[in-house]
C-alpha cells in the first residue's frame with residue numbers, strides 16, 4: 001500500500017506504540033524458544049559482557065538479562081572490572097565463541113579507554129554476533145545476504161513494517177550515520193526499495209533535506225533537533241534519540257525530535273520513551289533465536 005494512502009488529516013500524529021509492539025515480539029520469541037526446547041532440546045543462550053561500572057550500561061545489561069530469562073532463554077552476564085585488560089576480554093570472548101550453550105554474544109558499549117572497540121568486535125564469532133557489528137555482518141547487510149543486523153535499526157524496521165508493509169519507492173531520510181544506527185538503518189531501507197538519503201553533521205540545509213522524507217529516521221543525539229517545519233505533512237517519523245534533560249523538577253528523557261510540535265505535522269510518530277527504545281532489546285532476543293537456529297541448522301522463524 002502506498003504511504004500517501006495513509007496521509008489523512010484525521011490520522012496525523014498517530015503514536016507508534018513501541019512498548020506494545022515490543023511486547024508482542026517478545027511473546028512471539030518466547031513461543032519459538034518453547035518450541036526449540038520442546039522439539040529440539042535446545043535452549044537459546046545469550047552472553048552479555050559488561051566492562052566497568054557505567055550506570056547507564058548497568059541498567060541496560062540488567063534489562064537484557066531480565067528479558068532474556070523472561071523469554072525462556074539462558075542468560076550469562078559477565079561483569080568485569082573497569083581496569084580489565086584487552087587480552088583478558090579477548091580471552092573471555094574466545095571461551096564464549098567455543099561455548100555450545102552460548103548462541104549470542106554482546107559486549108556492552110562503551111568500553112574503557114584501554115580496550116580497542118574494533119578489535120573486540122572482530123573477536124566475536126560472526127555467527128554469535130547478535131549486535132550485528134562484526135565486519136562480516138556489516139558486509140552481509142550491505143551485500144543483501146542473510147546475517148545478523150544491529151538491533152535498533154531492526155526494531156525501527158519492524159515498527160515501520162507495522163505501518164507500511166510495502167515501502168517501495170518511498171523517500172526515506174536517515175539523519176545520523178553511525179555504524180550502530182544510521183548506516184545499517186539506511187541499508188535496511190534500501191533493501192525495502194526506498195530511495196534513501198543519509199544526512200549528517202555536515203549536511204547543508206538539513207531542514208530542506210528532511211522535508212523531502214516520507215519516512216524520517218533521526219539518530220543524532222541532539223535533544224529536540226527536528227522541528228515541525230523540518231517535516232513533510234503526513235510523514236512517518238521515528239525518533240531514535242535518547243537524551244537526558246535536566247529541568248527544575250529533575251531529569252527527563254527526550255528524543256532528537258521536538259515531539260509536541262512535530263506530532264501536529266507527522267502522520268505517525270514514535271514517542272521517547274516508549275517508541276524505538278523498547279524494540280532494541282526485543283530485537284536482541286530475536287537475533288539470539290535466529291543465531292541459535294542457524295547454529296543448529298534449523299529454519300530461522302519469522303519473528304514479528
Ligand code: NAP
Nearest residue numbers: 152176177178181200201219220221240241242276277280
Ligand atoms: P553517534 O554515534 O554519536 O552518531 C550521531 C550521528 O549524528 C553522527 O553521524 C553525526 O554526524 C550526526 N549528527 C550529530 N549532530 C548532528 C546535527 N546537528 N545534524 C545532523 N547530524 C548530526 O550516535 P548513535 O549511536 O547513532 O546514537 C544516536 C542517538 O540514538 C543517541 O541519542 C543515542 O542515545 C540513541 N540511541 C538509542 C538507541 C535505542 O535503543 N533507542 C540505540 C542506540 C542509540 P557525523 O557523522 O557527521 O559526526
